[in-house]
Amino acid sequence: MKNSTIFTSLSPNAEIDDVLLAAKLLFMPWKWQKGSSLNKLQHEFQKIIPVENVFFFESGRTCLYLLLRALDIKENDEVLLQAYTCVAVPEPILWVKAKPVYVDCDEESLGMSPVDLEQKITPKSKVLIIQHTFGNPAGEMEKLLKIAKKHHLFVIEDCAHALGSSYKDQKTGTFADASFFSFGRDKVISSVFGGTLTVKNSELASKIAIFHEKCEPISKRWIFQQLLHPILTGIAKASYDIYLGKIILALSKRLRLISKAVYPEERKGLKPPFLLHQLPNALACLAVHQLQKLDPFNTHRAKIAQFYEQNLDGLSIRLPKKTRASKPAWLRYTIQTEKAAELLKAAAREKIYLGDWYTTSIAPKGVDYEKIRYNPKSCPVAEKLARQSVNLPTDIHINKTKALRIIHFLKSFYGGKTTSK
Numbered sequence: 079m080k081n082s083t084i085f086t087s088l089s090p091n092a093e094i095d096d097v098l099l100a101a102k103l104l105f106m107p108w109k110w111q112k113g114s115s116l117n118k119l120q121h122e123f124q125k126i127i128p129v130e131n132v133f134f135f136e137s138g139r140t141c142l143y144l145l146l147r148a149l150d151i152k153e154n155d156e157v158l159l160q161a162y163t164c165v166a167v168p169e170p171i172l173w174v175k176a177k178p179v180y181v182d183c184d185e186e187s188l189g190m191s192p193v194d195l196e197q198k199i200t201p202k203s204k205v206l207i208i209q210h211t212f213g214n215p216a217g218e219m220e221k222l223l224k225i226a227k228k229h230h231l232f233v234i235e236d237c238a239h240a241l242g243s244s245y246k247d248q249k250t251g252t253f254a255d256a257s258f259f260s261f262g263r264d265k266v267i268s269s270v271f272g273g274t275l276t277v278k279n280s281e282l283a284s285k286i287a288i289f290h291e292k293c294e295p296i297s298k299r300w301i302f303q304q305l306l307h308p309i310l311t312g313i314a315k316a317s318y319d320i321y322l323g324k325i326i327l328a329l330s331k332r333l334r335l336i337s338k339a340v341y342p343e344e345r346k347g348l349k350p351p352f353l354l355h356q357l358p359n360a361l362a363c364l365a366v367h368q369l370q371k372l373d374p375f376n377t378h379r380a381k382i383a384q385f386y387e388q389n390l391d392g393l394s395i396r397l398p399k400k401t402r403a404s405k406p407a408w409l410r411y412t413i414q415t416e417k418a419a420e421l422l423k424a425a426a427r428e429k430i431y432l433g434d435w436y437t438t439s440i441a442p443k444g445v446d447y448e449k450i451r452y453n454p455k456s457c458p459v460a461e462k463l464a465r466q467s468v469n470l471p472t473d474i475h476i477n478k479t480k481a482l483r484i485i486h487f488l489k490s491f492y493g494g495k496t497t498s499k
């Protein structure tokens with residue numbers, strides 16, 4: 079169909095084979111909770127991130143929460159994280175009653191600023207979380223790691239956006255003492271919900287293994303809801319342009335047939351209704367299938383990012399920069415523009431739904447800054463980045479024709495020419 083709707087979100091990684099797999103699993107409830115897929119997932123994952131101690135949970139949030147508990151982080155301890163992030167990162171810090179200390183950004187890589195990090199460290203600082211934002215490895219890795227070493231901080235890499243990316247030919251997720259990854263619905267690969275925790279220290283790993291063992295299996299009802307997600311969103315996307323899709327989506331949300339990525343209570347730093355579960359077998363099965371497509375997915379994303387870069391030069395927007403040392407996963411291609419809000423609205427009118435990740439310094443919109451202990455004045459660069467961010471899609475459904483439509487839209491929005499390279 080000519081000019082069909084372009085999405086940035088809504089199961090961007092689900093292809094027809096993923097939808098069929100989810101549909102098949104729907105009819106195999108005996109495979110939902112336990113089965114052989116977790117072992118397969120571990121095997122496949124360790125081929126990419128060669129770390130011995132790997133644990134799979136139902137979300138990245140649970141990975142971080144259990145890691146902080148295993149480290150015995152508690153009241154009066156401080157955990158350093160960057161602003162320009164998702165509320166899912168400070169949440170686990172709040173759940174262990176520690177203090178999240180927000181560090182400002184490095185404008186180039188959208189990662190953490192080492193200069194601001196030095197200033198925010200106190201004798202109470204215990205942990206540093208290094209985030210690889212939108213799949214772009216933190217640009218000042220060596221400096222951040224050096225500062226952490228000097229101050230005896232435990233370092234965690236937040237690779238929620240960055241599976242498969244690398245820095246100086248080393249995979250992100252292998253630099254720090256521990257790392258976590260997400261297989262959430264909009265991440266590099268997706269099983270709707272899912273997270274991986276890797277730790278280097280074997281004593282710490284034994285503690286996490288005990289937590290992992292003690293996790294109750296997650297309910298079949300919850301698994302059913304996640305299996306429905308790629309199916310319903312797939313049908314909704316396919317029928318969006320004849321309005322049926324909008325109705326299917328609205329009904330699916332209303333009837334709670336599909337889950338939310340961030341629950342309303344999380345905007346106040348409270349716990350969502352899932353947590354502390356191992357990754358169930360059915361979602362591990364979806365994740366194994368997606369992991370096999372990691373390389374083609376990331377190669378495709380890199381090509382689309384390059385296409386944007388070649389064709390958006392000269393407009394009054396700032397294009398994302400990668401350092402020469404890094405090979406990003408390009409989860410989203412995030413541009414900076416003073417007209418971000420206007421641009422998002424104008425694109426939607428053209429049936430182009432661009433991404434609004436991190437259009438507030440602690441996303442999504444509506445997060446209660448007081449409850450999550452964020453003082454906006456503390457991170458001016460993050461504030462500016464958030465005001466100016468718009469993400470362009472790079473996923474497997476964005477072919478060159480769709481990317482060109484986005485490019486032409488941007489050129490006409492900024493009054494530029496519409497020729498492409």
Ligand SMILES: Cc1ncc(COP(=O)(O)O)c(C=O)c1O
Binds near residue numbers: 138163164166209259
């Ligand atoms: C930067 C970042 N870290 C961590 C998370 C948490 O991952 P999950 O959604 O799997 O809990 C998210 C996503 O929500 C995120 O964007």
